[in-house]
Amino acid sequence: MTNGAILLLMTACFLGFGYMGVPVAFALMAGVLAACALTPISMQSMIGQMFHGIDSEILLAVPFFLLVGELMTSADVTNRMIKLAQTMVGHLRGGLAQVVTLFSMFFAGISGSSTADVAVLTRTVAPEMTREGYDRAFTAALIACASTMANLIPPSIMAVVYGATGNVSIGGLFLAGIAPGIVIGIGLMIYSHFFGPVGLRKPRATLCEFADAVRASTLPLMIPVIIMGGILTGWFTPTEAGMVASVYILLVLVPLLAPGHIPNLPRDFVFTGLLYSIPLALVAAASAFGWMLA
């Protein structure tokens, strides 16, 4: 069998099984194993390649950033950032749409996960937008678009995975993502202002209200500073930055801002433990797939 035919078979297996509803990680592995059956390459080496695909210290940053997002969300610390966004842009035309975009920019700088961003916004701001008469389709589209900023603004999990698999500087990728992420945010705010629903016009927040909101969200907003500051000054690696951010939340934010959440911390760990394994199982399967292609 020629190399082209094997490549075609692998792609057909992946897409065919994938569209039948087989989970992506298994569809990828099925393609690899089908190709193994037709070549002298041993299946044993391919299964070994799955392990080597995730045996990378850089990938450890992924669960830490997911843990940060999960802890922030479940401890309700994110509400403080939403209030800050409201005092900053809530009075503009399409106020809540502007809040969604600005909050996404803040939260992207903390969790790096677009899924976590969507989870927070659909639970907090989306019901409020429905109550204020925003079209639900517009709300869904805006949240989906705004959450993509988490893939650009550091600490982006996508950047970590790309850096780990492509052997590219993660600090460099983080720096490169800042400007495009902010430009997308500004673009969404401009679109919402001119073409989105008007929403309820609210009075501009007073300086006192703004100062209160800033004070309340200072501790959560220290996280992007810790992460990027630590990485750019060379104090720690992206993995260690994620760990420092997690420990900061566990030892400072939760006890100070949400002490009632402490008994629920084990549940957050269990949930994050499951959450991080799903994309990394994909990385493991994709690593074997890529190795076979090469």
Add this chain to the structure above:
Amino acid sequence: MMLCGVCIAGFTSSVFLDVVTRTIGLPVLWLQLATTGFFAWGVFIGMAVATRRIDHLNLVEITKRIRGSKRTCIEVFNRTIMLLVALTMLVFGVQNFMNDLGSFRAPSLIPLATYTASVPVAGALIVMFCVEQLVNGLINGFEGPEDADDFVGIVR
């Protein structure tokens, strides 16, 4: 799921201790090995748990919109593919494990097999969960509460 939580708590602690011991000038080298061990085990155990909870990422959710015998056929086919992949992970993972008993990771010379054992263990668990889902599905049907479409209200 508890094991997933233990793994993430384990490697958070080990990375934390690694940074602290390094900063105070008393680095403990085996902490890095513990970290990668917890991480690898967490990924593969989590892969098995996600199989049981049907939480894996899919390209499409086509089966959720199908009912009856057509659904049963597709679900059985999908589970069979997963079962075959899991069996391969189990059989060839055990072979890798046996080979890795003779390989060691510097500096603590821990057998590499302690890490690579996570693959066949995950394979065995996935086999069990796939068989369980196949049996349950064939007896009670594959339809479940997870089929509910969360986005119906928005689309309408």
